Amino acid sequence: MIAVRLDTCEGALPLLARFVYSADHPYAVQADFFDGQTSLASWQFDRQMLAEGLRRPVGEGDVTFGPHEEVGGREFRIGLRNHADGAAGRAVLFADGGMVKEFLDRTYAVVGEGEEFLDLDKLLDEFLAR
Template identity: 35%
Template sequence: MTSYSDQVLYMGLAGAPGERFVVPTRLVYEAHDPFAVRFVFHPDTDYSVQWVMARDLIAQGLSRPSGQGDVRIWPTGSGDDAELNLVLSSPSGVARLTAQLSAVAQWLERTYGLVPAGHETNSFDVDAELSRLLHGTR
Protein backbone atom coordinates (compact mmCIF):
# COMPACT_ATOMS: atom_id res chain seq x y z
CA MET A 1 0.00 0.00 0.00
CA THR A 2 1.24 3.47 -0.85
CA SER A 3 2.03 5.59 2.19
CA TYR A 4 2.95 8.80 0.42
CA SER A 5 1.80 11.12 -2.32
CA ASP A 6 4.06 13.40 -4.26
CA GLN A 7 3.71 15.56 -7.31
CA VAL A 8 6.06 17.78 -9.25
CA LEU A 9 4.71 21.07 -10.48
CA TYR A 10 6.17 24.36 -11.59
CA MET A 11 5.55 27.35 -9.39
CA GLY A 12 6.01 30.96 -10.38
CA LEU A 13 8.32 33.05 -8.21
CA ALA A 14 7.80 36.81 -8.27
CA GLY A 15 11.04 38.74 -8.76
CA ALA A 16 11.45 42.43 -9.50
CA PRO A 17 8.24 44.14 -10.67
CA GLY A 18 7.00 42.27 -13.72
CA GLU A 19 9.60 39.51 -13.37
CA ARG A 20 8.64 35.86 -12.80
CA PHE A 21 10.83 32.80 -12.51
CA VAL A 22 9.80 29.17 -12.84
CA VAL A 23 10.63 27.04 -9.79
CA PRO A 24 10.36 23.23 -10.06
CA THR A 25 8.59 22.12 -6.88
CA ARG A 26 7.75 18.73 -5.42
CA LEU A 27 4.74 18.49 -3.11
CA VAL A 28 5.17 15.62 -0.64
CA TYR A 29 2.82 14.00 1.86
CA GLU A 30 3.77 10.98 3.98
CA ALA A 31 1.12 9.08 5.94
CA HIS A 32 3.49 8.52 8.88
CA ASP A 33 3.50 12.33 9.41
CA PRO A 34 -0.22 12.89 8.83
CA PHE A 35 -0.49 16.57 9.75
CA ALA A 36 2.34 17.88 7.56
CA VAL A 37 3.03 18.50 3.90
CA ARG A 38 6.35 19.47 2.36
CA PHE A 39 7.07 21.82 -0.49
CA VAL A 40 10.53 21.01 -1.86
CA PHE A 41 11.78 23.73 -4.19
CA HIS A 42 14.35 22.68 -6.81
CA PRO A 43 14.04 18.99 -5.86
CA ASP A 44 16.86 16.62 -6.74
CA THR A 45 19.46 19.40 -6.89
CA ASP A 46 22.16 20.65 -4.55
CA TYR A 47 20.07 23.79 -4.06
CA SER A 48 16.80 22.29 -2.87
CA VAL A 49 14.92 24.12 -0.14
CA GLN A 50 12.17 22.49 1.89
CA TRP A 51 9.26 24.11 3.72
CA VAL A 52 7.04 22.03 5.99
CA MET A 53 3.55 23.25 6.78
CA ALA A 54 0.19 21.95 7.99
CA ARG A 55 -1.93 20.02 5.51
CA ASP A 56 -4.98 21.83 6.93
CA LEU A 57 -3.38 25.18 6.05
CA ILE A 58 -3.10 24.18 2.41
CA ALA A 59 -6.67 22.86 2.41
CA GLN A 60 -8.01 26.11 3.87
CA GLY A 61 -5.89 28.20 1.51
CA LEU A 62 -7.54 26.64 -1.52
CA SER A 63 -10.74 28.53 -0.76
CA ARG A 64 -9.83 31.49 1.47
CA PRO A 65 -6.87 33.47 2.84
CA SER A 66 -5.14 31.39 5.50
CA GLY A 67 -2.03 31.40 7.61
CA GLN A 68 -0.08 34.07 9.36
CA GLY A 69 3.54 34.79 10.08
CA ASP A 70 5.94 32.64 8.05
CA VAL A 71 3.35 31.07 5.72
CA ARG A 72 0.36 32.76 4.11
CA ILE A 73 -1.77 31.26 1.37
CA TRP A 74 -4.83 32.32 -0.64
CA PRO A 75 -6.61 31.64 -3.94
CA THR A 76 -7.06 34.09 -6.81
CA GLY A 77 -8.94 33.81 -10.08
CA SER A 78 -11.44 31.17 -11.09
CA GLY A 79 -11.81 28.18 -13.33
CA ASP A 80 -8.75 26.99 -15.24
CA ASP A 81 -6.96 30.27 -14.48
CA ALA A 82 -7.30 29.97 -10.68
CA GLU A 83 -4.00 30.22 -8.84
CA LEU A 84 -2.84 29.44 -5.35
CA ASN A 85 -0.66 32.19 -3.86
CA LEU A 86 1.94 31.24 -1.30
CA VAL A 87 4.07 33.72 0.62
CA LEU A 88 6.98 32.34 2.63
CA SER A 89 8.82 34.60 5.07
CA SER A 90 12.12 33.95 6.79
CA PRO A 91 14.90 36.06 8.30
CA SER A 92 16.59 35.82 4.88
CA GLY A 93 13.67 37.35 2.99
CA VAL A 94 10.24 36.82 1.54
CA ALA A 95 9.22 34.70 -1.45
CA ARG A 96 5.90 35.03 -3.24
CA LEU A 97 5.00 31.99 -5.31
CA THR A 98 2.00 30.91 -7.37
CA ALA A 99 0.81 27.52 -8.58
CA GLN A 100 -2.10 26.23 -10.59
CA LEU A 101 -4.80 25.82 -7.93
CA SER A 102 -6.34 22.73 -9.54
CA ALA A 103 -2.99 20.87 -9.54
CA VAL A 104 -2.49 21.49 -5.82
CA ALA A 105 -6.13 20.59 -5.08
CA GLN A 106 -5.85 17.29 -6.97
CA TRP A 107 -2.65 16.35 -5.12
CA LEU A 108 -4.20 17.33 -1.78
CA GLU A 109 -7.23 15.16 -2.53
CA ARG A 110 -4.89 12.18 -2.99
CA THR A 111 -3.41 12.84 0.47
CA TYR A 112 -6.88 12.52 1.97
CA GLY A 113 -7.15 9.15 0.24
CA LEU A 114 -4.16 8.05 2.33
CA VAL A 115 -5.26 9.62 5.62
CA PRO A 116 -8.79 11.03 5.65
CA ALA A 117 -9.45 14.36 7.35
CA GLY A 118 -10.15 13.80 11.04
CA HIS A 119 -8.30 10.47 11.08
CA GLU A 120 -4.77 11.85 11.44
CA THR A 121 -4.46 10.67 15.04
CA ASN A 122 -5.71 7.11 14.42
CA SER A 123 -2.20 5.76 13.94
CA PHE A 124 -0.33 8.66 15.49
CA ASP A 125 1.63 7.70 18.61
CA VAL A 126 1.71 10.91 20.65
CA ASP A 127 4.07 9.47 23.28
CA ALA A 128 6.58 8.32 20.66
CA GLU A 129 6.46 11.69 18.91
CA LEU A 130 6.98 13.58 22.17
CA SER A 131 9.92 11.34 23.02
CA ARG A 132 11.41 11.93 19.58
CA LEU A 133 11.02 15.68 19.91
CA LEU A 134 12.32 15.89 23.48
CA HIS A 135 15.14 13.37 23.20
CA GLY A 136 16.03 13.48 19.52
CA THR A 137 15.22 9.81 18.95
CA ARG A 138 13.43 8.25 16.03
Protein backbone atom coordinates in the same frame (compact mmCIF):
# COMPACT_ATOMS: atom_id res chain seq x y z
CA MET B 1 6.30 17.92 -9.23
CA ILE B 2 4.25 21.05 -9.48
CA ALA B 3 5.36 23.98 -11.62
CA VAL B 4 5.46 27.21 -9.62
CA ARG B 5 6.36 30.76 -10.47
CA LEU B 6 8.38 33.03 -8.19
CA ASP B 7 7.52 36.68 -8.67
CA THR B 8 10.56 38.94 -8.39
CA CYS B 9 11.30 42.59 -9.07
CA GLU B 10 12.93 41.51 -12.35
CA GLY B 11 9.96 39.36 -13.42
CA ALA B 12 8.75 35.80 -12.99
CA LEU B 13 11.13 32.91 -12.36
CA PRO B 14 9.85 29.39 -13.12
CA LEU B 15 10.57 26.79 -10.42
CA LEU B 16 9.44 23.30 -9.49
CA ALA B 17 7.93 22.24 -6.20
CA ARG B 18 7.80 18.71 -4.82
CA PHE B 19 5.04 18.25 -2.26
CA VAL B 20 5.36 15.10 -0.13
CA TYR B 21 2.88 13.64 2.33
CA SER B 22 3.32 10.71 4.73
CA ALA B 23 0.90 9.03 7.12
CA ASP B 24 3.77 9.09 9.64
CA HIS B 25 3.29 12.88 9.89
CA PRO B 26 -0.43 13.21 9.13
CA TYR B 27 -0.73 16.95 9.77
CA ALA B 28 2.24 18.05 7.65
CA VAL B 29 3.10 18.49 3.98
CA GLN B 30 6.78 18.76 3.06
CA ALA B 31 7.44 21.21 0.20
CA ASP B 32 10.81 21.34 -1.54
CA PHE B 33 11.46 24.05 -4.14
CA PHE B 34 13.89 23.52 -7.02
CA ASP B 35 15.53 25.48 -9.78
CA GLY B 36 16.36 22.62 -12.14
CA GLN B 37 18.35 20.13 -10.05
CA THR B 38 19.24 22.69 -7.37
CA SER B 39 17.21 22.59 -4.16
CA LEU B 40 16.48 26.16 -3.10
CA ALA B 41 14.40 25.69 0.04
CA SER B 42 12.37 23.21 2.07
CA TRP B 43 9.30 24.13 4.06
CA GLN B 44 6.80 22.17 6.10
CA PHE B 45 3.17 23.23 5.78
CA ASP B 46 0.07 22.37 7.76
CA ARG B 47 -2.12 20.19 5.50
CA GLN B 48 -5.40 21.70 6.70
CA MET B 49 -4.09 25.23 6.19
CA LEU B 50 -2.98 24.31 2.67
CA ALA B 51 -6.49 23.00 1.91
CA GLU B 52 -8.18 26.09 3.39
CA GLY B 53 -5.90 28.28 1.27
CA LEU B 54 -7.50 26.91 -1.88
CA ARG B 55 -10.79 28.56 -0.85
CA ARG B 56 -9.77 31.69 1.06
CA PRO B 57 -6.70 33.59 2.28
CA VAL B 58 -5.22 31.96 5.39
CA GLY B 59 -2.17 32.30 7.56
CA GLU B 60 -0.27 35.07 9.16
CA GLY B 61 3.37 35.44 9.89
CA ASP B 62 5.82 33.32 7.94
CA VAL B 63 3.40 31.31 5.79
CA THR B 64 0.26 32.45 3.95
CA PHE B 65 -1.88 30.78 1.32
CA GLY B 66 -4.78 31.93 -0.77
CA PRO B 67 -6.55 31.70 -4.09
CA HIS B 68 -5.36 34.11 -6.77
CA GLU B 69 -7.33 34.91 -9.88
CA GLU B 70 -5.04 35.11 -12.89
CA VAL B 71 -5.95 35.60 -16.52
CA GLY B 72 -6.70 32.16 -17.91
CA GLY B 73 -7.27 30.33 -14.62
CA ARG B 74 -7.15 30.13 -10.88
CA GLU B 75 -3.79 30.09 -9.18
CA PHE B 76 -2.74 29.25 -5.65
CA ARG B 77 -0.66 31.93 -3.90
CA ILE B 78 2.06 30.88 -1.43
CA GLY B 79 3.66 33.62 0.66
CA LEU B 80 6.83 32.74 2.59
CA ARG B 81 8.98 34.78 4.97
CA ASN B 82 12.29 33.57 6.34
CA HIS B 83 14.27 35.00 9.24
CA ALA B 84 17.25 32.63 9.09
CA ASP B 85 20.63 33.95 10.18
CA GLY B 86 19.10 37.28 11.17
CA ALA B 87 18.38 38.22 7.53
CA ALA B 88 14.74 38.55 6.53
CA GLY B 89 13.69 37.19 3.15
CA ARG B 90 10.33 37.04 1.45
CA ALA B 91 9.01 35.04 -1.50
CA VAL B 92 5.66 34.98 -3.27
CA LEU B 93 5.04 31.89 -5.39
CA PHE B 94 2.12 30.91 -7.58
CA ALA B 95 1.04 27.39 -8.52
CA ASP B 96 -1.85 25.91 -10.46
CA GLY B 97 -4.69 25.57 -7.94
CA GLY B 98 -5.98 22.41 -9.64
CA MET B 99 -2.64 20.66 -9.21
CA VAL B 100 -2.49 21.58 -5.52
CA LYS B 101 -6.05 20.26 -5.08
CA GLU B 102 -5.13 17.00 -6.85
CA PHE B 103 -2.16 16.58 -4.51
CA LEU B 104 -4.36 17.18 -1.45
CA ASP B 105 -6.96 14.69 -2.74
CA ARG B 106 -4.20 12.05 -2.89
CA THR B 107 -3.20 12.87 0.72
CA TYR B 108 -6.79 12.36 1.87
CA ALA B 109 -6.75 8.92 0.22
CA VAL B 110 -3.82 8.09 2.56
CA VAL B 111 -5.26 9.68 5.73
CA GLY B 112 -8.77 11.09 5.52
CA GLU B 113 -9.60 14.57 6.72
CA GLY B 114 -10.32 14.40 10.44
CA GLU B 115 -8.76 10.93 10.72
CA GLU B 116 -5.29 12.19 11.58
CA PHE B 117 -3.64 10.51 14.54
CA LEU B 118 -0.35 11.36 16.14
CA ASP B 119 1.27 8.71 18.33
CA LEU B 120 2.60 10.98 21.09
CA ASP B 121 4.31 8.10 22.93
CA LYS B 122 6.31 7.21 19.80
CA LEU B 123 7.13 10.88 19.20
CA LEU B 124 8.31 11.31 22.79
CA ASP B 125 10.45 8.15 22.56
CA GLU B 126 12.08 9.46 19.35
CA PHE B 127 12.70 12.84 20.97
CA LEU B 128 14.23 11.38 24.13
CA ALA B 129 16.45 9.05 22.10
CA ARG B 130 18.29 12.08 20.67
